[in-house]
Amino acid sequence: MTRVNRETYRARSLLLDALRTPDKLSALPPADWELLLRVARRVRLLGRLESELSRAGLLEKVPPRAADHLRAAHNVIEHRRTLVSWEVNRILWALEGMEVPLILLKGTGYLLADLPPARGRIFADVDLLVPEDRIGEIEERLSARGWFKTQIDPYDDRYYRVWMHEIPPLRHLERGTEIDIHHRLLPKTSHLKSAPAPLFAAAQPLSDPRLRILAPADMVLHSLVHLFLEGDPDEGLRLRDLVDVHDLLGYFGQQPGFWEGLVPRARELGFTRPLLYGLQQAQELLATPVPPGVLQELAAAAPAWPVRQIMKRLIPLALLPGHPDHPSPSATLARWLLYLRAHWLRMPPGLLIKHLSHKAWLRWRGYRKRIDLAQLDLKQQ
Amino acid sequence: MIVGDLSRREIERRLAGTGLVVRFGPFHLRIRSDLASLSSLVHRLYQPYPLPETGEITDFHVGISRPRGLRRWLRRQACFTVDGQSPFAPYAAEHAFPALEWGINWCVATRAHHLLMLHSAGVERHGRAMLFPASPGDGKSTLCTALIHSGWRLMSDEFGLLRPEDGMLLPLPRLIPLKNESIEVIRRFRPEAIVGPSFLATRKGTVAHVRPPADSIARMQETARPRWFVFPRWIANAPLSLEPLPKSQAFLMIATNAFNYEVLDETAFRLVADLVRRCDSYSLVYSDLDQAISALDDLSNDVDD
Numbered sequence: 001m002t003r004v005n006r007e008t009y010r011a012r013s014l015l016l017d018a019l020r021t022p023d024k025l026s027a028l029p030p031a032d033w034e035l036l037l038r039v040a041r042r043v044r045l046l047g048r049l050e051s052e053l054s055r056a057g058l059l060e061k062v063p064p065r066a067a068d069h070l071r072a073a074h075n076v077i078e079h080r081r082t083l084v085s086w087e088v089n090r091i092l093w094a095l096e097g098m099e100v101p102l103i104l105l106k107g108t109g110y111l112l113a114d115l116p117p118a119r120g121r122i123f124a125d126v127d128l129l130v131p132e133d134r135i136g137e138i139e140e141r142l143s144a145r146g147w148f149k150t151q152i153d154p155y156d157d158r159y160y161r162v163w164m165h166e167i168p169p170l171r172h173l174e175r176g177t178e179i180d181i182h183h184r185l186l187p188k189t190s191h192l193k194s195a196p197a198p199l200f201a202a203a204q205p206l207s208d209p210r211l212r213i214l215a216p217a218d219m220v221l222h223s224l225v226h227l228f229l230e231g232d233p234d235e236g237l238r239l240r241d242l243v244d245v246h247d248l249l250g251y252f253g254q255q256p257g258f259w260e261g262l263v264p265r266a267r268e269l270g271f272t273r274p275l276l277y278g279l280q281q282a283q284e285l286l287a288t289p290v291p292p293g294v295l296q297e298l299a300a301a302a303p304a305w306p307v308r309q310i311m312k313r314l315i316p317l318a319l320l321p322g323h324p325d326h327p328s329p330s331a332t333l334a335r336w337l338l339y340l341r342a343h344w345l346r347m348p349p350g351l352l353i354k355h356l357s358h359k360a361w362l363r364w365r366g367y368r369k370r371i372d373l374a375q376l377d378l379k380q381q
Numbered sequence: 382m383i384v385g386d387l388s389r390r391e392i393e394r395r396l397a398g399t400g401l402v403v404r405f406g407p408f409h410l411r412i413r414s415d416l417a418s419l420s421s422l423v424h425r426l427y428q429p430y431p432l433p434e435t436g437e438i439t440d441f442h443v444g445i446s447r448p449r450g451l452r453r454w455l456r457r458q459a460c461f462t463v464d465g466q467s468p469f470a471p472y473a474a475e476h477a478f479p480a481l482e483w484g485i486n487w488c489v490a491t492r493a494h495h496l497l498m499l500h501s502a503g504v505e506r507h508g509r510a511m512l513f514p515a516s517p518g519d520g521k522s523t524l525c526t527a528l529i530h531s532g533w534r535l536m537s538d539e540f541g542l543l544r545p546e547d548g549m550l551l552p553l554p555r556l557i558p559l560k561n562e563s564i565e566v567i568r569r570f571r572p573e574a575i576v577g578p579s580f581l582a583t584r585k586g587t588v589a590h591v592r593p594p595a596d597s598i599a600r601m602q603e604t605a606r607p608r609w610f611v612f613p614r615w616i617a618n619a620p621l622s623l624e625p626l627p628k629s630q631a632f633l634m635i636a637t638n639a640f641n642y643e644v645l646d647e648t649a650f651r652l653v654a655d656l657v658r659r660c661d662s663y664s665l666v667y668s669d670l671d672q673a674i675s676a677l678d679d680l681s682n683d684v685d686d
Binding site for chain 2: 031033034068072075082
């Protein structure tokens, strides 16, 4: 085994063992803690480790220096939690009097519905799903009450408006929090169909009747669609989405009828392939219990043999972080290939070539957002 | 063991290899670099900083290196990296050292959320700490540098690190980056101060780093309880004035100037409220360093608690 392979393997095993059996972390030697902290930070799962250790009452047994990092992650998460809940409160205030169904997606939904994935999870923006024909009205109301459209170049604006499943993010003038308003789960241009009507029909109200979350099966499917069809080539596939799915399956899997309804629902929405990949990976990497019958039901959704073999190699490579000091070229390649695959599924070939060459041009020109250390207002971080 | 116990060659070997691990206050940093010019600066300016024991966890893994890919051959540049990632704009290769120093601050500011981080310089005398929360340009670094060469111990130039559990100030005596005119002011005021080379035309103008006195670095594990908040402002030719500040005003000035007041939420509110209650706060206007130091010395001698 080469040095890179050995270090990559070590980093991955540390992370996966920590996620699967957090109670064994108290026996971890400092050198392993050091690497685990780096790797978990990279995939934004430090807070997850903290919450698992804290639930098991093991935080005291962690080396103090590691505990500091975990506590810092915990504090940031608590802060983001407050911000997101408050932002939802303010959105309800802003939209008062409008009869419009608001579905909270991803982290926002887990948080407000108090579902297991919310524990120790980092929350970025507020994600909403609303009917497409009401978007203009909602955007107008929010703009009148303190949110503004973020400055993006005309290409990106058109990209969002014409092709995407969401509009350009709105940001609050004072709080800086962003709202992503979606009208479907996948871009309009996607090969996979994603008509949103069935999602609205099945959505479930929260204790505040103006807010809804997706039905359990839809929530799992959305998380998997997000995992396999979004993301960027530097980050790869987001392991934290798979961790969300692991938690959702563990929770909803206990409810009668959930497993029986999952595959038919995936068929109805056209998401059987992401479901198959997702269940396989969750089972393989996170030891998620999946009834064998469910995977058999999905056998027909599997791709042809050669594609299956390739995907089996690529997905874990792109999903799991490597060793920060020993980047693995094959993982970099896997991340790029899956990024291209996601785009291939998101838009037709002509558009894809146009879009990716535009992005590549920006990349080459150095237009990517970069932090200027000298001018940095550190308070904004 | 301190950095100064290593030869320049050994420092260069570590920087280019698995990294040089240094202790800065509460943090262990591993620094890697493929820039040959860096080792002599590190050798000289980091000389009194201790090396952590082997087997201890390193907090931040940073690097300052030539960019990857095509850019490497286009311009002479240096990129700051954290854990192998570089979301930062590249710097001219000559400014690698200030970029490294700013980058380390970035790591602290964005990651050390287990502590309340005030944007403040701090010094200590007789076990009591004096904090100087200030915005850039108010002369806090100049005043702080003058004080630590006049009998005070450096706690920190940039970060007032407060431990939420007991409200103690943790020292982070890093190099002090003086800007523009301040460099000459300090060279004249204390010719014995160890000041590194001037980096011209950086994004903050000319920058030169002051190495804190060895005693401040040797005592960087010794915490101190905050006793005074002094809000300094340098105004040319202004007569000295040291006026008490109402607690309500001090509270707002400290809270709004902290790096992560919002992140720590209620903990931060209680911590700052408690500090302001226990500390005396002053606003200081000065033009002459000797006068300012003597006024602050008097303040610290008058304490009877």
